[in-house]
Amino acid sequence: MQTDLRGRDLIGDLDFSREEVETVLDVAFDLKRKRALGEPHAYLRDKVLAMLFFFSSTRTRGSFEAGMAQLGGHAAFIESKTTQIAHGDTPKEIGEIFGRYFDGIAIRHVDWGVGNKYLNDVARNSRVPILNMQCEIYHPFQILADLMTIVEKKGRDLRRRKMVVSWAYAASYQKPMSVPQSLVLQMPRFGMDVVLAHPPEFKLMPDIMEQAREQARRYGTGFEVVDDMDKAIQGADIVYAKSWGAMLTTTDQEQGAKIIQKYSSWITDERKMKLAKPDAIYMHPLPADRNVEVTDGVIDSAQSVVYDEAENRMHAQKAVMALTMK
Numbered sequence: 359m360q361t362d363l364r365g366r367d368l369i370g371d372l373d374f375s376r377e378e379v380e381t382v383l384d385v386a387f388d389l390k391r392k393r394a395l396g397e398p399h400a401y402l403r404d405k406v407l408a409m410l411f412f413f414s415s416t417r418t419r420g421s422f423e424a425g426m427a428q429l430g431g432h433a434a435f436i437e438s439k440t441t442q443i444a445h446g447d448t449p450k451e452i453g454e455i456f457g458r459y460f461d462g463i464a465i466r467h468v469d470w471g472v473g474n475k476y477l478n479d480v481a482r483n484s485r486v487p488i489l490n491m492q493c494e495i496y497h498p499f500q501i502l503a504d505l506m507t508i509v510e511k512k513g514r515d516l517r518r519r520k521m522v523v524s525w526a527y528a529a530s531y532q533k534p535m536s537v538p539q540s541l542v543l544q545m546p547r548f549g550m551d552v553v554l555a556h557p558p559e560f561k562l563m564p565d566i567m568e569q570a571r572e573q574a575r576r577y578g579t580g581f582e583v584v585d586d587m588d589k590a591i592q593g594a595d596i597v598y599a600k601s602w603g604a605m606l607t608t609t610d611q612e613q614g615a616k617i618i619q620k621y622s623s624w625i626t627d628e629r630k631m632k633l634a635k636p637d638a639i640y641m642h643p644l645p646a647d648r649n650v651e652v653t654d655g656v657i658d659s660a661q662s663v664v665y666d667e668a669e670n671r672m673h674a675q676k677a678v679m680a681l682t683m684k
């Protein structure tokens with residue numbers, strides 16, 4: 359067990375080794391058990407987390423805020439538009455100054471080509487851990503919660519389990535590609551055979567794909583890319599289907615929306631779920647575009663674990679905060 363996580367940042371999924379992620383899972387399960395039993399676990403008494411948001415959130419804000427309170431500390435919700443960032447506060451100043459006020463700085467910044475750099479610039483100038491609440495490249499806390507949920511449903515030995523990470527249709531806006539990218543990076547390390555499915559215009563970033571292939575090689579797992587959702591789902595143990603934008607094809611919103619329109623058949627529906635194993639689970643980080651991205655019949659079915667995933671955000675985040683901010 360690797361426990362030397364004090365003071366560490368979590369920005370990209372591979373910032374923590376596989377053994378360190380195992381430690382996070384162990385602590386997360388312990389904290390979930392303690393909360394169920396009403397056992398106090400104030401590991402972060404008097405500690406304060408800054409939560410700096412450049413983009414909206416339901417689950418991330420709620421789970422970090424509740425999690426810090428349960429750990430005996432406090433989380434300060436800060437919307438970038440109510441700060442002086444637009445009037446000149448640089449990432450260096452946020453890192454230097456917030457690093458002196460707070461014991462950890464969590465940031466959500468998903469702007470294409472901007473967000474991840476911002477987090478790293480703050481991290482270089484901060485004396486406290488930087489936690490990535492989602493950037494345009496990674497969503498590491500979502501994936502820790504997803505991994506925890508998969509372990510709960512399928513057991514700790516996940517070797518040869520088939521996990522499908524699929525693009526799905528949703529016309530509301532060009533959603534970030536951070537969730538599929540984080541999934542293909544983290545899941546091969548835990549033994550799952552990952553099949554990534556998307557239409558040709560919805561490729562993930564080439565360097566992320568190379569790192570995902572490297573993880574699959576290192577851990578002896580399968581990693582396949584297909585452009586057919588039905589084919590991907592055949593025999594799957596886990597179906598994780600969500601929309602993301604065609605940012606590698608075009609960053610123009612209008613053009614991106616036109617491309618998305620071509621693929622309205624990429625909905626997760628009852629017929630497609632029948633192609634998976636009978637005990638397959640359906641996953642989605644939420645928010646989902648209901649009856650566009652996934653039917654009510656699937657997301658509200660017994661196979662759907664979306665609310666467990668949402669709950670596990672809190673336990674996984676509490677584990678990382680307790681380990682890094684102590």
Ligand code: CP
Nearest residue numbers: 415416417418643644
């Ligand atoms: N899954 C997720 O990150 O949800 P929010 O955007 O509501 O935080």
